[in-house]
Amino acid sequence: MRLLLAAILPLLLAVDVAAVKHEDFKECHQTSFCRRLRSIAARQEEAVANGTAFASPYSLGNPVATPGTQSAASWTFPLTSSLYPDISFNLRVDVLAQGDGIVRIRADEVDSASQWKRYNETAKWALVDAEPNLARSVDVQFAHVDGMTAIEYGPGPAQELMLEIVHSPLKITMKRDGMDQVVFNDRDLFHVEHYRAKQLDEGDEAEAEGTEAASSEDAAQAVMQAPKAEKIDRSWFEEDDKDAFEERWKKWTDTKPKGPEGFSLDFSFPNADHIYGLPEHASPLSLPSTKGEDAYYKEPYRLWNVDIFEYEADSPMALYGAVPLVHAHGKVNTVGVLNLVGSETWVDVTHQPEGVRTHWVSESGIVDFLILPGRRPVDLFEQYASLTGAAQMPPQFATAYHQCRWNYNTQAEVIEVQDEFDKADMPLDVTWLDIEYAEEHRYFDWDHKHFPEPKKMLDEVEAKGRKMVAIVDPHIKKTDSFRIYTDARDLDVLVKKADNSDFDGWCWTGSSVWVDFFNPKSWDWWTRMFSFNVWKESSKALFIWNDMNEPSVFDGPEITMPKDNIHDGGWEHRDVHNINGMMFHNQTQHAITVRDTPELRPFVLSRSFFAGSHRYGAVWIGDNLGTWDHLAGETAVFLSNSIAGISFVGSDVGGFFGNPTPELLVRWYQAGAFMPFFRAHAHIDTKRREPYLFEEPTRSYLRDALRLRYAMLPVWYNAFHAAATKGYPVIWPHYALFPEDEGGFAIDDQYYIGDSGVLFKPVVAEGAQESTVYLAADQPYYDYFHRKLYYASAKPRNITIATPLDQFPLLIEGGHIVPTRERVRRTSSLMWQDPFTLTVALGKDGSATGQLYLDDGETLAHTQGEFIHRRFSYTPTGKNGAGKLSSAAHVVYDGANAWAQKIAHVKVERIVILGHEAAPSSVTVAGEAVQFEYTKPVKGREPVPGKVVIKNPGIKVGADWEVVVAA
Ligand code: NOJ
Numbered sequence: 001m002r003l004l005l006a007a008i009l010p011l012l013l014a015v016d017v018a019a020v021k022h023e024d025f026k027e028c029h030q031t032s033f034c035r036r037l038r039s040i041a042a043r044q045e046e047a048v049a050n051g052t053a054f055a056s057p058y059s060l061g062n063p064v065a066t067p068g069t070q071s072a073a074s075w076t077f078p079l080t081s082s083l084y085p086d087i088s089f090n091l092r093v094d095v096l097a098q099g100d101g102i103v104r105i106r107a108d109e110v111d112s113a114s115q116w117k118r119y120n121e122t123a124k125w126a127l128v129d130a131e132p133n134l135a136r137s138v139d140v141q142f143a144h145v146d147g148m149t150a151i152e153y154g155p156g157p158a159q160e161l162m163l164e165i166v167h168s169p170l171k172i173t174m175k176r177d178g179m180d181q182v183v184f185n186d187r188d189l190f191h192v193e194h195y196r197a198k199q200l201d202e203g204d205e206a207e208a209e210g211t212e213a214a215s216s217e218d219a220a221q222a223v224m225q226a227p228k229a230e231k232i233d234r235s236w237f238e239e240d241d242k243d244a245f246e247e248r249w250k251k252w253t254d255t256k257p258k259g260p261e262g263f264s265l266d267f268s269f270p271n272a273d274h275i276y277g278l279p280e281h282a283s284p285l286s287l288p289s290t291k292g293e294d295a296y297y298k299e300p301y302r303l304w305n306v307d308i309f310e311y312e313a314d315s316p317m318a319l320y321g322a323v324p325l326v327h328a329h330g331k332v333n334t335v336g337v338l339n340l341v342g343s344e345t346w347v348d349v350t351h352q353p354e355g356v357r358t359h360w361v362s363e364s365g366i367v368d369f370l371i372l373p374g375r376r377p378v379d380l381f382e383q384y385a386s387l388t389g390a391a392q393m394p395p396q397f398a399t400a401y402h403q404c405r406w407n408y409n410t411q412a413e414v415i416e417v418q419d420e421f422d423k424a425d426m427p428l429d430v431t432w433l434d435i436e437y438a439e440e441h442r443y444f445d446w447d448h449k450h451f452p453e454p455k456k457m458l459d460e461v462e463a464k465g466r467k468m469v470a471i472v473d474p475h476i477k478k479t480d481s482f483r484i485y486t487d488a489r490d491l492d493v494l495v496k497k498a499d500n501s502d503f504d505g506w507c508w509t510g511s512s513v514w515v516d517f518f519n520p521k522s523w524d525w526w527t528r529m530f531s532f533n534v535w536k537e538s539s540k541a542l543f544i545w546n547d548m549n550e551p552s553v554f555d556g557p558e559i560t561m562p563k564d565n566i567h568d569g570g571w572e573h574r575d576v577h578n579i580n581g582m583m584f585h586n587q588t589q590h591a592i593t594v595r596d597t598p599e600l601r602p603f604v605l606s607r608s609f610f611a612g613s614h615r616y617g618a619v620w621i622g623d624n625l626g627t628w629d630h631l632a633g634e635t636a637v638f639l640s641n642s643i644a645g646i647s648f649v650g651s652d653v654g655g656f657f658g659n660p661t662p663e664l665l666v667r668w669y670q671a672g673a674f675m676p677f678f679r680a681h682a683h684i685d686t687k688r689r690e691p692y693l694f695e696e697p698t699r700s701y702l703r704d705a706l707r708l709r710y711a712m713l714p715v716w717y718n719a720f721h722a723a724a725t726k727g728y729p730v731i732w733p734h735y736a737l738f739p740e741d742e743g744g745f746a747i748d749d750q751y752y753i754g755d756s757g758v759l760f761k762p763v764v765a766e767g768a769q770e771s772t773v774y775l776a777a778d779q780p781y782y783d784y785f786h787r788k789l790y791y792a793s794a795k796p797r798n799i800t801i802a803t804p805l806d807q808f809p810l811l812i813e814g815g816h817i818v819p820t821r822e823r824v825r826r827t828s829s830l831m832w833q834d835p836f837t838l839t840v841a842l843g844k845d846g847s848a849t850g851q852l853y854l855d856d857g858e859t860l861a862h863t864q865g866e867f868i869h870r871r872f873s874y875t876p877t878g879k880n881g882a883g884k885l886s887s888a889a890h891v892v893y894d895g896a897n898a899w900a901q902k903i904a905h906v907k908v909e910r911i912v913i914l915g916h917e918a919a920p921s922s923v924t925v926a927g928e929a930v931q932f933e934y935t936k937p938v939k940g941r942e943p944v945p946g947k948v949v950i951k952n953p954g955i956k957v958g959a960d961w962e963v964v965v966a967a
Contacts, residue, residue, distance in 0.1 A: 020310050025317060025558050027299055032243035033193075033262035034346050037361035038300070040264060041189050041291075041348065043236045056188035057082040057237065059168030063144055066092055071134040072142065073097075073153075079107060079170070083234050087112070087194040091170075093151065093163065095140050097133040098386040100155035100373070103163055103174065104132070105184070107192060107367035114195035116258045119365040119575035122340040125582065126611040128389040154373075161373055174335070174371050179271055181335045182328070182371050186268035189359055191237050192367060193260045198245050252557040255498050255564045258572070261364045267337055269328035270355035274735065274745045277326040277336075278303065278347055279641045280319040280609075280621065282311060282633050285733055285748030287326075290316060290348045300346040300359075305578050305608045307552035307559045310625060310657065313633035320550055320622045321609035322578040323644035327380055328356055331740050336372030336380045338387065338611065341365050342579040363563075364575050377643070377736035378728070385727020388645060391614040393724040395601040396857025397429040397467050398543075398618065399716045400828040401706055402679035403690065404432035404469075404652075410450045411457045417690060418466060422826050424692035426703050427710045429827050431461065432545065432679070433470040441509040442482045443472040444529065446537050454537045462541035465829035469605065470538075471545040474514055474584050475507035475552075484529065488515050493522035495573070498564040505553040505561070514551055514561070517583035518576060519568035523590070530591035540596055543603040544588050549581035550608045581608020582616065589616040599860055605677070609646055614723075618648040618677045626655025626686075631668055632764035636748035638675065642729035643736065648720075650677030659687045662698040663766065663805060669705035670808050671762035674753070676716070676730040678709055701806050712758075713828055714819040714836070714852060719754025721853040721869075730754060738776040743796050747774055750809070756850070757816025757841065758784070761809040771803045779814035782841045782914045782945055789915070789937070789945040792844045814915060815843030817850025817872045817885075819957075822910075832857070835909035836957050838872060840885060842915035846876030847883075851890050852957065856899050866899040868958045874913070881916035881948070882967035888960055895958070906957045911950040913965065918946070922966045925953050930963075 028034040047054040061078035073096075079089035088111050094104040108118055124130040141152040149165040164173045172184040184190070247254040269275065274286045278301045288296030297315070303322035311319060324339040324347075339345070343363040350357045372383040403421070408414050414431055421428040439447045446454045461468050476485050488494055494502045495516045504513050515522050528534050530544075553561050563574035573580075585606035592602035604617040613619065621637050624630045634651045641649045653672035654660050660668065669691065672678045682689060691702035709716075722728040729736070731751045734744035750761035750773060759781070761773050775781050775797055781790040783801075790799050792814065801809045812818055818839045825831050840848050852870045855862035871890035876883040889895070919934040930953045937946035948965065955961040 020308060020312050020315075020317070025306065025308065026249065028302075028346050030249065031344065031363075032241050032247050033260060033344075033363045034300075034361055036239055036241050036244070036260070037191065037262050037264040038346065038348070038359070039239060040191060040237055041187070041266075041359050044187055044189060047236075054188055054236065056169035056171070056185055056190060058170040058185070058190055060091060060165065060170055061167070063149060066094075069134060073134040073140045075142070075149075077165075077167075083237060084194055089192060093165070095135040095151065095153045096370075097135040100379075100383065101153060101161045102132075102373065102383055102387065103153070103371045105172065105367070105369055105371070109192065109194050112195055116195050116261070118261060119342070119571050120368070121569075121571070122342045122365060122579065123368060125342075125579050126340055127387050132387065174373070176333060176373060176375065179333070181269065181271055181333055181373070182337065183268040183270065185266055187266045187357065187359070189264050189266035192263040195261060196259060198259065249557060252562065254557075254562065257498070257564065258364075263362055263365075263367055265339065265360045265367065265369065266358065267360070268355060268357045269335065271330045271333050272328035272335070272356045273331070273742070274329045275326050275349055275356045275358065276329065276640065276733075276735070277323070277644055279323050279644050279646060280321040280637065281317070281640070282313055282315050282319065282637055283640075284746070285636045285639045286746040287349050289350050292350045294351065300348040303345040303347070303578060304558070305550040305560070305581055307548060307550050309623065311623070313625075313627070313629040320607045321581070321613070321619065321641070321646065323609070323611045323641075323646065324360075325384065325611060325644045326358065327377060327643060329377065329735055329739065329745065331742055334374040334377050334380055334739060336374065336384065338370045338372065338384065340368040340370070340611070342576050342610065343574050344577065364572070376739045381643070381727050381729065381736075384645060388612045389615045390725065390727045391645070391648060391720075391723045393601065393855070393862060394618070394648060394720055395603055396713070396717070396828050398603045399676075399713060399720060400429035400678070401427060401709055402430040402432060402469070402677075403428055404434065404679050404681040405688070405690075406434040406682065406684040407436035408433060409436060411452060411454070414457055414468070415460060418461065418464065420690065420692045424699070424703065425824065426691055426706050427824070427826055427828070428466065429829070430467045430469055430543075432681070433468065435471055435473065435508055437470055440477060442477045442484070444484060444535055445482070455539060458539040458541050462539065465827040467541050467543060469543045469545050469603070471547055472588065473508065473548045474546070475505075475509050475512035475548060476515065477509035478504055478511045478513050485513060487525060488513065488522070491521060491525055493519045493525070495561065496566040498562070498566065500566065503561070503565050506555040507548065507552060516567050517580075517587050518571070523587055526587045527591040527594060530588075530595050532595060540600060544592055544605075546581075546585050546588050546604055546606045549584045549606060551580060579610045581606060582610040582613045585609070585613060585616040600858055601860065611645070614645040614647065618650070619646050620677060620679065621649065621651045623656040623683075624651050626658035626660040626664065628664060628764060628766055630655055631664065631671060631762070632749075634671070635751070635762060635764075638731060639733040639748055639751060642676075642731055643733065645727070647723055647729040647731065648676050650675035650679055652681035653678065654680055654682055654689055656681060656683050657686070660689070662694060665689060665694075666698060666701045666705070666805055667763050669702050671764070673705045673709040674760040674762065676720075697806070704806065707824060710825065710828065710831070711820045711822050713831070714821060714854070715753055715756045715758055718756060718819075718851055718853050722754050728754065734774070734776065738796075741776045741796055744774055744776050750774065756818055757813040758818060759809070759811045759813060763803045763808045768803055770800050771809050772798050772800055773809045773811065774798055775811075777813050777815075779843050780841075780915055780945070781811045781813055784810040784812055786912070786914065786947060787944065789943045791943065812839065812841040812914070814841050815848050816841050817848050817874065819850065819852045819872075829857075833903060833906050835907040837910040837912065838885075838908055840874050840911065840913045842874065842881060842913065846881060848874040853890075854899075854903065854957075856902075861899065865894055866897045867893065868895075868900045868903070869893060870958065878967045880918035880967045881913065881946070881965065882920065883965050885911065885913075885963040885965070886961065887955070887957075900958050903958055904956060907952075908955050908957050909952055911948075911953055911963065913948040913950075914945045916946040916948045918967065920948060920965045920967065923948070923950050923953070924964045924966070925955060925961065928954070930954065
C-alpha cells in the first residue's frame with residue numbers, strides 16, 4: 001500500500017502545473033471497438049474518393065404494429081444485414097406524444113442464440129419515463145409502399161414533420177416542411193456487431209463466409225421486395241481484430257466475455273451549419289471537425305467519464321461527464337439527436353458544404369436514439385426537458401457564493417474563515433469541507449481530533465444564516481472498522497469483479513470498495529446513512545459534495561473501473577460506465593431531501609454526470625488549472641453543458657491547480673459571479689487565497705464581484721426558475737437566443753442570464769484593457785453600471801468596452817426590466833425582506849418588460865403554490881419616455897398564499913429608467929406625486945443614457961401597481 005501511495009501521491013499532489021498525461025488515456029486507435037467501427041467510415045470515405053459504390057448491407061422488412069402497444073404510433077420492422085442473414089434485428093419506430101414531434105428509434109438483436117443480451121436500460125435512468133407516451137393515432141399518418149415507409153406526424157394539424165424510411169439500403173430521413181433535417185445512415189455507416197462465438201480459424205472462416213454470402217442475397221430478397229443492396233465486401237464492415245474478445249492495455253486485461261458488441265450510427269444534418277453539444281469537452285461550443293481537411297482535432301469527441309488530471313483547455317478528450325446530445329443548427333431550423341447510450345462512445349464531426357455529418361461509435365448497448373424536431377433551440381430545450389425532466393428549484397443559498405478549499409483543516413478554521421468574510425464585509429453563504437474532515441477518509445466519520453464538536457460548528461454556522469457542504473465520495477474504505485463498508489458488504493450491494501467477487505481498488509481511502517447504486521437494494525440503506533438518527537453528527541445545515549464518481553479508481557485502467565466489472569442485473573461496467581456517476585448523485589440527493597420532515601430542498605454537487613443529471617443538483621467542471629487559457633476556455637464548456645441540461649454549472653474559481661496572480665484571481669471572481677454555480681476552490685498544495693487575504697485594490701475588486709453576485713441574485717433566481725419549470729438553460733448562448741443571426745453562431749465567450757436581457761462577457765486575457773462584445777439585438781444596450789449607451793442597430797455589431805481591472809462587459813439589452821437587491825448583507829438568507837431596485841432599460845420602442853419570481857428559497861412549499869411571480873411592464877404613453885410602469889401577476893397564483901403574505905411588506909425602493917430622453921414633468925403612483933431625479937443623456941461619440949431615478953415610490957414588490965411617468 002505504501003509503495004503504491006508513494007507512487008501515486010506525487011502525481012496527485014503536484015501543483016507545478018504541466019499537462020495532461022496523454023498516455024493515461026486512450027485514443028480511438030487504442031480501443032478495439034473504436035478502431036474497428038471507425039475504420040468503416042475510413043473505408044467509406046476511400047470508396048467515395050475512388051468512385052466505388054458503397055451501400056449499407058442493412059435493410060428493413062415490412063412493418064408490423066409493435067406488439068404490446070395499442071397505439072398506431074409504433075411500428076416494428078425486421079432488420080437484416082446481408083452480411084449476416086442468420087442474425088435478426090428489430091428496428092422499432094415510436095412517435096412520442098410529449099415534446100411535440102419527437103421520434104424514437106430503437107434497434108436490437110432478436111432471437112439470438114447467444115446467452116447475452118444487450119444493455120437496454122439507459123432510458124430507464126436518463127429519461128423521466130423509460131417508455132414515454134406514444135402519440136395518439138390521430139396525429140400520425142402512416143403509409144408503406146414498395147420498400148418505402150412514410151410517417152407524417154407533428155405537433156399540429158399541419159403534419160409538418162415526416163419520417164421517410166427507405167428500406168433498402170436502410171436510410172431514415174426526418175423532414176420538416178419537405179426539407180431533410182436529419183438523415184440517419186446517410187453515409188451507410190450504420191452497423192451493429194452481433195453476438196458471436198470467438199473467431200473460427202482461417203479455413204473455417206472462409207467457408208463460413210462463403211455460405212453466408214450466398215444466403216445473404218436470398219435473405220434480403222425474402223425479407224422484402226425492395227431493390228437488392230450492392231454486394232458488400234464484408235471486410236468493409238469488419239476487420240480482424242485480435243482484441244475483439246479480450247483486450248489488453250498496459251497492465252490491464254479486459255476479459256470481454258460477451259465479445260464484440262459495438263455499434264455505429266451516422267447522422268447527417270443537411271440544413272445545419274453548426275453542431276453543438278456532446279458535453280463534457282474543453283472544446284469550442286460550436287464543435288469543430290475531427291476529420292477531413294479542415295479537421296481542428298485529430299481525435300473524435302470522446303464520451304467516457306474520467307478523472308482527468310491537468311486536462312487541456314482545448315481538446316476533444318473525455319472529461320468527467322457525458323451527455324450524448326447534439327443540437328444541429330442552421331438559420332432556418334434546429335434539430336436535436338439524443339443517443340441513449342451509457343457505454344464508451346466516440347463521435348466524429350465533419351463540416352461539409354452539404355451540412356454537418358456525425359459518426360458515433362459505441363462499445364455496447366442497444367441502439368436507442370431520439371430525434372428532437374426543434375424547430376428552434378428554445379423548442380429543443382423544452383423537448384429535451386419533456387424527456388429527461390427539468391432541474392429542481394435550488395435552495396437560495398446554492399445560488400450564492402461558496403468558499404471551498406482542500407482543506408479547511410479544523411473546526412476553528414471553519415469559523416475563522418467565515419468571521420474573516422464578515423470582517424472584510426464580503427458576503428458568503430457556504431463553507432465547504434473536502435476529504436480531510438473525515439477520519440482516514442472514511443466519509444461520514446468526523447476526524448474528532450480536528451473537528452471535536454461538528455454539531456456545534458454546524459449550529460454556529462447556521463446561526464449566521466449560513467450552510468456547510470461536506471464531501472462524501474463513492475469509494476469506501478475497506479476496513480471492518482468502518483460501518484459503511486461492513487453494511488454495504490453484508491447487504492451485498494458492492495460492485496463485483498468479472499469473477500463475481502467484490503471489486504476493490506485504490507482511492508483516497510487506500511484499499512476501497514464501491515457501492516453499486518444500480519442495485520435498488522442499496523437505495524434505502526444509503527438514504528438511512530444520511531438520516532439524522534444515523535449520521536448523528538450532521539444537521540440540516542449540512543449539504544453534500546459527490547466527487548470522484550466517474551468513478552475514479554487510482555489503480556484502474558484510465559483511472560477508472562475495469563469494464564468487465566459487474567453491476568446489478570449482471571450488466572457489465574462497460575454498459576453503464578457513463579451513467580454510474582449520476583446514480584450516486586441521484587441517491588445522495590434523494591437522501592438529503594428526505595432526511596427532513598417536512599422535506600427541504602436538497603443540494604448535492606457532483607463531478608460526474610449523464611443525460612438527466614440536472615434533476616439531481618449542480619455540477620462543476622473538475623480540476624481546472626489556474627491559468628489564463630483555462631479561464632478563457634471555460635465559458636464554452638459552461639455553455640455546452642448548459643444546452644444539454646447541465647446548466648447549474650461552474651468551475652473552481654481561481655483554478656484548482658496553481659497560484660493565480662491577483663489579476664487572474666480578480667478576473668476569475670468576476671467570471672465566477674456570472675457562473676450559475678459560484679464556488680472558489682483550490683488544491684491542497686496551493687497558497688491560501690480567500691478573498692479577504694488580499695491587499696487593496698485586489699481586495700476591493702474581489703469584494704465588488706461578490707457583492708454584484710448578491711445584488712443580482714433575483715436575476716439568477718428567475719433564471720433557475722425557468723430552468724425548473726421549462727427546462728431552459730440558466731445561461732443562454734448566442735445561437736439559442738438569436739437563432740437566425742449567423743454571425744453569432746460560433747460565439748461562445750459571452751452569454752445572457754436567462755431571459756433577463758443581461759449580457760456578460762468575462763475578461764480572460766492578462767492585461768486586457770478592452771474587450772469586444774457582440775451585440776445582436778436591434779436594441780440599445782446599456783452598460784449595467786449606467787456608464788454608457790450603445791445605440792440600437794438593425795445589424796449585429798461588435799463594440800469595444802474599456803476593461804481596466806475593476807471593469808468588464810456587463811450590459812442590459814433594451815426592452816428589459818432587471819430586478820436587483822442592493823443592500824449589502826453577509827449572506828443571502830438575510831436578504832429575504834430587503835427592498836428591490838428595478839432597472840428599466842427602455843427598448844427602441846420605449847417599452848420594456850421583466851419578471852420576478854420569489855419563494856422561501858428553502859422548502860418545497862413553492863410546489864404547493866407558495867410564491868410570487870410578478871410581471872413588470874413599461875408601456876410608452878407619449879414622447880420622451882412618458883409611460884407607465886406596472887406590476888401584475890405573471891402567472892395565475894393565489895396572491896394570499898403564505899409566502900406572499902410573509903413578504904407583503906417588501907418594497908421596491910428604487911426605480912431606474914435608462915434611456916429617458918427628457919426630464920419627466922411628474923412621476924405619480926395612485927395619483928400621488930413621488931420624488932425623482934433626472935440626468936440628461938450625453939450624446940455624441942461616448943453617449944451616456946438619460947436616466948430617471950425614482951426613490952421610494954411607496955410600492956410593494958408583490959402587489960399590483962402603476963407608476964405613471966409624465967412627459
Ligand atoms: C478531486 C476533486 O476534483 C477536487 O475538487 C477535490 O479537492 C479533490 N478530489 C480532493 O477531494
